[in-house]
Amino acid sequence: MRVSSRVLAFGLMAGCAMTTVSLALSHAAWAQAGAPNPGAAKSAAFGDGTLVAQMFSGGTIRDIRVEGVQRIEPTTVRSYLAVAPGDPFDPDRIDQSLKALFNTGLFADVVLKRDGDALVVQVAENPIINRIAFEGNRRIEKENLEKEIQLRPRVVYTRTRVQSDVQRILDIYRRQGRFAATVEPKIIQLDQNRVDLVFEINEGVRTGVRSITFIGNEKFSDGTLREAIQTRESAWWRFMTSDDNYDPDRLNYDRDLLRRYYLKEGYADFRVVSAVAELTPDREDFVITFTVDEGERYKFGKMDISTSLKALDPEQLRSVLTTREGDWYNAQEVENTITKLSNAVGDLQYAFVDVRPRISRNRENQTIDIVYDIVEGPRVFVERIDVTGNVRTLDKVVRREMLLSEGDPFSTTKLRRSEQRIKDLGYFERVNITTAEGSAPDRTVMNVEVTEQSTGEISIGAGYSTSDGPLADFSIRERNLLGRGQDLRFGATVSGSRQEYDVSFTEPYFLDRDLSAGFDLFRITRDYQDESSFDEKSTGMALRMGYPLTENLRQRVYYQLQNTDITSVPSSASQYIQDQKGARTTSLIGQELTYDRRNSRLNPTEGYYVRLTNDFAGVGGNARFLRNRLGAGYYLPLFDESWVLSTTGEVGYIVGIGKDVFLSDRFFIGGDTLRGFNTAGIGPRDLRTGDALGGTRYYRGSVEMSFPVGLPEEFGLKGHAFSDVGTLGKVDINDPLVPDDESIRLSVGTGLSWRSPFGPIRLDFAVPILKEDYDKKEIFRFSFGTRF
Numbered sequence: 001m002r003v004s005s006r007v008l009a010f011g012l013m014a015g016c017a018m019t020t021v022s023l024a025l026s027h028a029a030w031a032q033a034g035a036p037n038p039g040a041a042k043s044a045a046f047g048d049g050t051l052v053a054q055m056f057s058g059g060t061i062r063d064i065r066v067e068g069v070q071r072i073e074p075t076t077v078r079s080y081l082a083v084a085p086g087d088p089f090d091p092d093r094i095d096q097s098l099k100a101l102f103n104t105g106l107f108a109d110v111v112l113k114r115d116g117d118a119l120v121v122q123v124a125e126n127p128i129i130n131r132i133a134f135e136g137n138r139r140i141e142k143e144n145l146e147k148e149i150q151l152r153p154r155v156v157y158t159r160t161r162v163q164s165d166v167q168r169i170l171d172i173y174r175r176q177g178r179f180a181a182t183v184e185p186k187i188i189q190l191d192q193n194r195v196d197l198v199f200e201i202n203e204g205v206r207t208g209v210r211s212i213t214f215i216g217n218e219k220f221s222d223g224t225l226r227e228a229i230q231t232r233e234s235a236w237w238r239f240m241t242s243d244d245n246y247d248p249d250r251l252n253y254d255r256d257l258l259r260r261y262y263l264k265e266g267y268a269d270f271r272v273v274s275a276v277a278e279l280t281p282d283r284e285d286f287v288i289t290f291t292v293d294e295g296e297r298y299k300f301g302k303m304d305i306s307t308s309l310k311a312l313d314p315e316q317l318r319s320v321l322t323t324r325e326g327d328w329y330n331a332q333e334v335e336n337t338i339t340k341l342s343n344a345v346g347d348l349q350y351a352f353v354d355v356r357p358r359i360s361r362n363r364e365n366q367t368i369d370i371v372y373d374i375v376e377g378p379r380v381f382v383e384r385i386d387v388t389g390n391v392r393t394l395d396k397v398v399r400r401e402m403l404l405s406e407g408d409p410f411s412t413t414k415l416r417r418s419e420q421r422i423k424d425l426g427y428f429e430r431v432n433i434t435t436a437e438g439s440a441p442d443r444t445v446m447n448v449e450v451t452e453q454s455t456g457e458i459s460i461g462a463g464y465s466t467s468d469g470p471l472a473d474f475s476i477r478e479r480n481l482l483g484r485g486q487d488l489r490f491g492a493t494v495s496g497s498r499q500e501y502d503v504s505f506t507e508p509y510f511l512d513r514d515l516s517a518g519f520d521l522f523r524i525t526r527d528y529q530d531e532s533s534f535d536e537k538s539t540g541m542a543l544r545m546g547y548p549l550t551e552n553l554r555q556r557v558y559y560q561l562q563n564t565d566i567t568s569v570p571s572s573a574s575q576y577i578q579d580q581k582g583a584r585t586t587s588l589i590g591q592e593l594t595y596d597r598r599n600s601r602l603n604p605t606e607g608y609y610v611r612l613t614n615d616f617a618g619v620g621g622n623a624r625f626l627r628n629r630l631g632a633g634y635y636l637p638l639f640d641e642s643w644v645l646s647t648t649g650e651v652g653y654i655v656g657i658g659k660d661v662f663l664s665d666r667f668f669i670g671g672d673t674l675r676g677f678n679t680a681g682i683g684p685r686d687l688r689t690g691d692a693l694g695g696t697r698y699y700r701g702s703v704e705m706s707f708p709v710g711l712p713e714e715f716g717l718k719g720h721a722f723s724d725v726g727t728l729g730k731v732d733i734n735d736p737l738v739p740d741d742e743s744i745r746l747s748v749g750t751g752l753s754w755r756s757p758f759g760p761i762r763l764d765f766a767v768p769i770l771k772e773d774y775d776k777k778e779i780f781r782f783s784f785g786t787r788f
Helices: 027-033 050-055 074-079 091-103 142-148 159-175 222-228 248-264 314-320 331-347 395-399 412-424
Strands: 063-067 107-115 118-125 128-135 182-190 194-202 208-215 271-279 285-293 299-307 353-362 367-376 381-388 428-437 443-452 456-465 469-481 486-495 498-507 516-527 535-548 553-567 582-596 607-621 625-638 643-656 697-708 717-729 745-756 759-770 780-787
Touching: 063 074, 074 118, 091 107, 091 118, 128 142, 142 159, 159 182, 159 194, 208 222, 222 248, 248 271, 248 285, 248 331, 299 314, 314 331, 331 353, 331 367, 331 412, 381 395, 412 428, 412 443, 553 607, 717 759
Parallel strands: 063 118, 128 194, 208 285, 299 367, 381 443
Antiparallel strands: 107 118, 182 194, 271 285, 353 367, 428 443, 456 469, 456 780, 469 486, 486 498, 498 516, 516 535, 535 553, 553 582, 582 607, 607 625, 625 643, 643 697, 697 717, 717 745, 745 759, 759 780
């Protein structure tokens, strides 16, 4: 007798008639019956399974025969059994054997039979995948889908794995907002028990966000809260972003963004009651509704610092506090204070500290008192740093950005800063540093997990500026050459008044130290006919080296050798320009010292910087001079980070050593450096010809307010109001027709900038208030550019 394949684990699929039953155990039948596990169908038809138990009870197993194997050795099948020849027939152990064989994932069906004193194991092997194909995937490349699925060619095919991969593919499309996507797996039978697996994909349309509404918000409007979250309502102008597609993961992130926004504004009791996304009846868009409970707004109450560390005086740390009594509560400022206190205490040689804010909420007065407790943290050292995910980038490129090394005292603050330093490299799409227990309680292992991204760039640019006219540029660059972090670039720029070609190479860690070294080769041709009636051709090279003095203070030293040729000087040009005609060689050494505390170098909204530059020419060549420049800038957010007040200033002085300063080495001010005046529009000028002669001493400054213009932030539009001031003079020419009065020039203006899909665009309107009659004005200035 044998049991029908409808029987699983000593049972039958519900509904089978008793008269059709023969004795056997089959896992394929269990799968068809839909039982959640092999034991679930055990009593589906037999109740207590008495009949099957009788057939597999009594007697001794004299032989085990394996049937149906093709690729798998019979001994491999027998190794998974819980019985062996000589063991008694035991229904429970045979049931365990059935489950063990099925759980290997090697078999599509397993049947156990009894033939006298022999146990017969019949198996049907799962096929081997020969090839995996995707059909209908137009939005996502095949390579990206292959990275997500688990199945591979020459791997055993199972339905469970296929269904898991189907779900993974659907998740990819849903992250792109395509919730209508469907995936249907199909197999093509081949010889030798092989199959081709085809995923037929219907991508569907993107599911947008029709509307975002808020319930319970009384202090802030719906429009204000929409700006605080990342998800956006669908609109035609958002074709460059996917933020207007529904993404459930982004919705959870939006909840956190709302919480951060309210906590930053002082609403310490705020909570998001619910965030619901409902599909519209036409199944094309989602409607998102946030229900919030704002609570009351709090102010900072008493601020204090306490510590259990001996010899540490809390009073000397009070200047570090950024939270002030009477200010509106701001959770971000609390985090900033914790970081600054940790750094300050660390600078005092306390290696193991933990700063914990003790918060007391006074609901009657709506104030929050905070005591920053500085306690001794656990003595934990870094045992090992593991770097994973870097296929191309060398380990040392990542490790050298770590502020912690093996054997150092562990510091959470340094861990966070190390993570940011690695992100700032620009080599990785994702960086995540986690910790794990080490070999001892006082040891920790740091795991640095990275996901690499492309670091090669080919850019082609086009644009227009008032000073250069139409321009085009091309550059090819590799920022992580051979995975060593080296930077190699070739660039070319051609415009109506300038042609520039350059090659540069930078080794950021020369001799495996925090010492950047590099060289530049360049050839530049500039047209100064409109300003000073000459053309300038420069060819040269530079060697440079930079190194940190402190975390925020960095110095750069360099040597530059340059040949400059003044050409195309018409006979109508100023005599002082004609006297400069010809080629000269400049050989100089210089240094640049920069102290930078800005929160961003590209788009700063807070902080300041100071920069000092000194050049000495005279190490060979024809030129002899000492040139000095000092510049600084300060950025202050007002109201919020969309309103930024910035002030910048710069002074410069160049003095000839034993001879006059050449025309090409002088300073020229105007255009971008002093709005309201043309390029080289101020300073000494030959009144007979109108040619600008440059100067050897200048100063300039600017005050600018950047502010939103009332349109959604994703439009990238900002308004600007500014005032520029400056002067230029001190030229070694004694001529009454060459004015050199160093009078102050002042201009005021407004501007509009647009971070467009085609590149940054800026328009400035500036009106000179203080000027000289011989100055050249420029009321309107326009520039744009892009790279693609």
